[in-house]
Amino acid sequence: MGNVLVYVENSETGVAPIAFELLGAARRLAAGLGGEVEALVAAGATAELAPALGAADVILRMEHPALSPYLPEAHVAALTEAIRSRDPQVVLVGNTSAGIDVAAGAAAATQRPLVAYCTGLAVDGEAVVAHSQVYGGKLVATTRTEGPGVFTVVAGAFPGAEGQSGGKAAEATLAAPATLGSLHTRFIAATAPSGGIDIGRADRLVSVGRGIGGPENLELAQELAAALGAELGASRPVVDSGWLPKARQVGKSGMTVKPKLYVAVGISGAPEHLEGMREAELILAVNSDANAPIFEVAHFGSTCDLFDLLPALTERLQAS
């Protein structure tokens, strides 16, 4: 009988949405394994976080001042402690920023295999079969894990609803490991989003990716955006290159948007980008590579060269 342990990511704003997606996935896995779902909530104070976790069978509460605000080192120690004391078969962690720190650190400390970027998880006999997005979403790897393992799960891969329901779970207190008293990492300050434009409020977005080539070509996208009455968004490399400000970045480490119309121009559709826009009502993708993963989530696509299509489209829209 194998239990499933869910690492519950949290911040001062409460339980992170990914935790509910993990709890939902955990319920199905636990049913297949004949085990229970345990949820680890590690924070400075857990009383206000625990009530949201009713989809678990057992809520493991671990409290220590070093656990809030989030410090990678502290949370690796917390999850490691929970794995050692509860010995679950499956550990689920979100493939978020914190998840990248925590899952690999705890997997290494407990000598368990780690399977990352999971979008599907199933039980087959005693083993866990996972589907993972690799190579920027261009390929899917299927893995089989016999025995204990740690899995990081891509945000948006599982519905959150199942993990949000549930009755009242049993609660247990886990002692915080002593190492939390002597950490080598300190929290200095938090920075809120940079302000200015909030692209999350726009109902139409034209987002540009590295395919735009350089800042000198942004005008093409700006003109299209103007013709559509849309705001300009961007993929991460466009922001990292300084072509557009950070506030316009869509994706895992940028904004999550859900506009009525999302036009992706020269964006490959890496999982980290899709995380921020897959819920858009109508997605239109322009990418000269017919195998680009953006076409998996887009409703309509074109493999036209963007330098040909954008001017043609802008002209047509201006005329109409």
Place this chain on the structure above:
Amino acid sequence: MHIAVVVKQVPDLVEELEVDAAGTGLDRAWVKMKLNEFDDHALEQAVLLKEAGGAQVSVVALDGEGIDQVLYAAVARGADRALKVDAGTQEPLDSRRAATALAGAIRDLGPDLVLTGVQAADDLFGQMAPFLAAELGWPHVSVVSQVEVAGAAVRVQQEYAGGRMATLEVDLPAVIGVQAAPQPPRYVPVSRLRQAMASGALETATAGAGAGTGGAAVTQLAKPEAGRGAEMLTGSPDQVAEKIEALLRERGLLRG
């Protein structure tokens, strides 16, 4: 300050990727490899730290096809030393075995700070930076977009969803998984690259025994299932533009 930058090559994702006959790996015969873009940013961050406050930068990689060129390019970009670690195979190791294989050489090198890319296109079994930190027993922070030296520590900016960030201070020695340098990786003039190659200063080391991931195995590697994809609009750019206009009109999404 001595900074080690760990780099590796990954398949260029702009190219077509083919699966091998066994159906569990890439057909490497045709893959075009390039420096992992996040490692590229890690190198840029190291060179920026060197320029800002003086540091020695060592670039470290596991031996493999084409890696000499990558190391020379790093030297041309500003690395002072280049170390090639021989793990007894030219085949790429998974990130966990790579971390074990590299840890000994890095310990011998004795850097204050290790920078490497936050992830790689092929790190199915987990990210390199936290594994390396665990091997070395050093603190670690990933998804970092800025590193500054602060005495015997570094201050790093870690990024979260929704554009939130935090500044954390990490005692050295430490391992940082770099998401992006504060400025894009610089261009290397060919003359500098030639100079670096002529100096021929690649050092070598032997890897420690790499423990496998154990317990998890790839049973299939495949293209995503087709079918739920986009409806493709075909024709000349003008024809496609016309179709787009029509479908936006149908849905009431045209301006005004």
